Amino acid sequence: MTPAARVQAAIEILDLVIEAARANGAPADRLIADWFRPRRFAGSGDRRAVRELAYRAIRACGEVPENGRAAMLRVAEEDAQVAALFDGSRHAPAPIVAGEAVAAGGVAPAWLVEKLAASGVGEEEATALLERAPLDIRINTLKAGRVSLPEGGERSVAANGWRYPPETRIEQAEAYRLGAIEVQDTGSQLTCEVVAARPGETVIDLCAGAGGKTLALAAAMENRGTLVACDADRARLSRLAPRAERAGATMIETVLLDPGRELQALGRFEGKADAVLVDAPCSGTGTWRRNPEARWRLTERQLERYAGIQERLLDVASRLVRPGGRLVFVTCSLLDEEGASQASRFLDTHAGWQADQPVLAAGTPRGAGLRLSPFHDGTDGFFVARFVPL
Numbered sequence: 001m002t003p004a005a006r007v008q009a010a011i012e013i014l015d016l017v018i019e020a021a022r023a024n025g026a027p028a029d030r031l032i033a034d035w036f037r038p039r040r041f042a043g044s045g046d047r048r049a050v051r052e053l054a055y056r057a058i059r060a061c062g063e064v065p066e067n068g069r070a071a072m073l074r075v076a077e078e079d080a081q082v083a084a085l086f087d088g089s090r091h092a093p094a095p096i097v098a099g100e101a102v103a104a105g106g107v108a109p110a111w112l113v114e115k116l117a118a119s120g121v122g123e124e125e126a127t128a129l130l131e132r133a134p135l136d137i138r139i140n141t142l143k144a145g146r147v148s149l150p151e152g153g154e155r156s157v158a159a160n161g162w163r164y165p166p167e168t169r170i171e172q173a174e175a176y177r178l179g180a181i182e183v184q185d186t187g188s189q190l191t192c193e194v195v196a197a198r199p200g201e202t203v204i205d206l207c208a209g210a211g212g213k214t215l216a217l218a219a220a221m222e223n224r225g226t227l228v229a230c231d232a233d234r235a236r237l238s239r240l241a242p243r244a245e246r247a248g249a250t251m252i253e254t255v256l257l258d259p260g261r262e263l264q265a266l267g268r269f270e271g272k273a274d275a276v277l278v279d280a281p282c283s284g285t286g287t288w289r290r291n292p293e294a295r296w297r298l299t300e301r302q303l304e305r306y307a308g309i310q311e312r313l314l315d316v317a318s319r320l321v322r323p324g325g326r327l328v329f330v331t332c333s334l335l336d337e338e339g340a341s342q343a344s345r346f347l348d349t350h351a352g353w354q355a356d357q358p359v360l361a362a363g364t365p366r367g368a369g370l371r372l373s374p375f376h377d378g379t380d381g382f383f384v385a386r387f388v389p390l
């Protein structure tokens, strides 16, 4: 593909990403992969370049752009080399017309920028939410010692963490194929450290998804005790078994939950769990480095809905923890609605509980918990709080 054809390809992909953002359709990554599938003429260099251009435009536009061309014109405004490729040649975008619509720049839609500011996230910190993330891995202590680590990494602040440059092809490393390392953001690893799961304990991962954190908990527990991975999404939870097998995590039991009826499925653990992790569904403002188009999808109503689910799941979790146990609340968001305010609401409505401020190698105290952010900590954005019964 010519450089100009790559720009036109990115514009076509952006049209799909914008449409999907409006209609709650597929994520950008999937749309990009689907776009290339029938276009066998595109080589790996073309794919990389087009993907890079599309993501550059997504990061550059704070509000949902009118269309793909307007989004790419935002990039062209700041990059004369890209502007020069709008030359009307074969497969290229048509020449730029004076007064043509250019998408608005900015970090996020105005209402979200306001909410971030109200949560103490200023412009510089908010901008860092869109930087390219490094590749973080966790050494899987269930298999460690058998293989050597890939070259080019350095220790991270997480106990078993290493950090590699973003472009590292970790899937090709022997350690990865053998399950001796897991790809996991440093912030995510740190939130698991707050659970402080120990061998022999009973630990419930209430929102386990495909098990990113469950696997870290299994390693901390050295495969001994009871580790229950729950989720309300059957497809996500079903992805856990093959991952657990690869990681040598043999202790995990899965439970599919019916939203609103979680306690019915988990009744046998009421008042019995040493630790419950609530890695709650949230807006994901802390993961824009990986899904920058997520900020085009979020609405105020959805944010309210997430906050309501978080409140409810915290209450469910509080009923499972034994006296002397602990409840860990995590969201990958920098918004107080899903962090400090949620934690203080829990304490206000659950008289028998108190906050037990986590101490980690990174993070800044925020209300009853800690906040991790790309700007201050170089991790994805997270809020984590720990509560203990009085």
Ligand SMILES: C[S@@+](CC[C@H](N)C(=O)[O-])C[C@H]1O[C@@H](n2cnc3c(N)ncnc32)[C@H](O)[C@@H]1O
Binding pocket: 206, 207, 208, 209, 210, 211, 212, 213, 214, 230, 231, 232, 233, 236, 257, 258, 259, 260, 262, 279, 280, 281, 282, 309
């Ligand atoms: C932030 S994600 C979890 C990510 C996962 N812990 C990890 O580390 O990869 C939140 C999860 O909560 C799940 N969820 C939503 N409603 C739920 C409910 N009522 N009970 C349990 N899980 C729920 C979602 O399906 C989603 O997988």
